[in-house]
Amino acid sequence: MRQRWLRLRETFWFVPAVLGVVALLVAQALVRLDRALLDRGVVIGDSLLYHVGASGSRDILGAIGGSMLGVAATSFSITISVLATTSSTYGPRLVRNFMADRGNQVVLGIFGATFLYSLTVLRSIRSLDADGDTFVPDIAVNVAVLLAVVDVGVLVYFIHHIAQSVQVGTLSARVRQELRDAVDLLHPDDPPTGLADIAEATLPPRRATVRATRAGVVLGIDDAAAVALATRHDLTLVLRCRPGDHVLDGDPVVDIHGGAETSDVVATVRELVDLGDDRTPRQDILFAVEQLTEIAVRALSTGTNDPYTARNAFDDLSSELARLASRPTPPAVRTFDGRPRLVTTHVRVTECVDHVLDAVRLYAMSSPLVVRAGIRAAERIGTATTSPDVASRVSMHLARLAETCERDMTDPSGRADCIAAAAEADKRIRHRTHAVGSYS
Known part of the structure; x- marks a missing residue:
């Protein structure tokens, strides 16, 4: 449920x-307030409100409503144009960031809300009712004017925000923050209690297998609800997939061990696995890594040829992957009362390292600047980790980078610099690793 709400x-x-x-409700409430004050003979002085007649109020509300609808349409057109440009330049997966951008949503929401508010108040104005009196909701009309003033400021903010959001630094920083949030969520610096190594867990016999009811991508799994369900029914749930995996209709997603097989339990377990059409970085670290890598790879294409953007993307990757490499890998089994309740699979740091450094080796040989950024990222990851496996994998990639530079890089000075930088980075990683635990 929480995943769907997010x-x-x-x-x-x-x-x-x-x-x-909210605009419709506020408009109705203020109109009722105006009518109640009029029925009680309460008159608000000119020092507080600007009074106009029925015709003038209609003109004001019509002008505000019409102009706000036009501004909203223009803002939406600008947003679509920015989406198209960003999709073609930096990758279609970054469009999700614009769609989920709270600033864009609020701006369009305020413009639309002002239009609906003005329209609702406009229909309440009466030039001549059955008693021969007019009704003009002065409070509601003045609030509409106030909203129009606010909308001018919102329009200025939107222009600034949309211009800033298409800058590559802003895009990269947003994806980097998503990667940071995913690392903090899935690989916390202080892992919670109730975890165990899978080798220490004895699983009861398998009772049932929950299968996907549609094809799609696994977006997330509600771990807390899964542990609570397994504890309540004395089960052990073994996840056959992880966030980011694509499954087909009928593919196994969860194995149920122990307890008694019931249709209600199977249906509840199936609801814990959130399936969608597009990946999100909320519980998928590798997707955020792929987004930053895609920015770098597209920047290195012949049509763009922007090595500085690629360098910044690899620097952003190195800062967050170094944090990930320094964190302890959470055990695969979550327990409750000493019993295994949930068995999961986590993204390994070596998978992220492979994805990033392979991209450097395959796409960046024409730019020594980017290759050095990749070597710098490898050094940061290798010196931050306490895992011999990660350090060994980084050293392997540095050796591959040096071999590829020797074979494919055409710039002689850049080739020599990159080979020397790779050797120096590997030396620092090995020195750091031997300081905390040897590997060969």
Whole structure:
């Protein structure tokens, strides 16, 4: 349920829809307040409100509503244009960041809410009712004017925000923050209690296998709810997939061990695995790594030829992967009362290292600047980790990079610099690793 709520909040229409409903409710409430004050003979002085007649109020509300609808349409067109440009330049997967951007959602929501508010207040104005009196909701009309003033500031903010959001530094920083959040969520510096190594866990016999009911990508798994369910029914749940995996209709996703097989339990377990059409970095570290890597690879294409963007992307990757490499890998088994309840599979640091450094070796040989950034990333990861496996894998990639530079890099001075940098980085990694635990 929590995963679905988070996905709903990231949809482009959710915040505008909420603000639109709020605008309708506020408009109705202020109109009722105006009518109640009029019925009681309460008159608010000119020092507080600007009073106009029925015709003037209609003109004001019509102008505000019409202009805000036009501004909202223009803002939406600008957003679509930015989405198209970003998709073609930096990759289609970054479009999700614009759709989930809270600033864009709030701006379009405010413009739409102002239009709905003005329209609702406009329909309440009466030039002549059955008693021969007019009704002009002065408070509601003045609030509409105040909203129009606020909308001018929102428009200025939107122009600044949309111009800033297409800068590659902003895009890279946003993806880097998503990677940081995923690392903190899945690989906390202080792992929670109730974890064990899978080698120490004795699993009961398998009772059932929960299968996917549709094809899609595993977006996330509600670990807390899974542990609670397994504890309540004395089960052990073994996940056959992890966030980011693509499954087909009928593929196994969870094995149920122990307890008694019931259709209710199977249906509940199936709901714990959130399936969607597109990957998200919330519980998928590798997806955030792939996004930053894609920015670098696209920047190195012949049509773009922007090695500085690629260098910045690899620097951003190195900062977060170094944090990931320094964190302890969470055990695969979550326990409760000493019993194994949930067996999961985590993304290994070596997978992320392979993805990043292979991209450097395959795509960056024409740019010594980017190769040195990749070597710098490898050194940061290798010196930050306390795992001999990770350090050994980084050293292997540095050796491959040196061999590829020797064979494929055409710039003689750049080739010599990169080979020397790779050798020096490997030396520092081995020195650091021998200081905390040897490997060969």
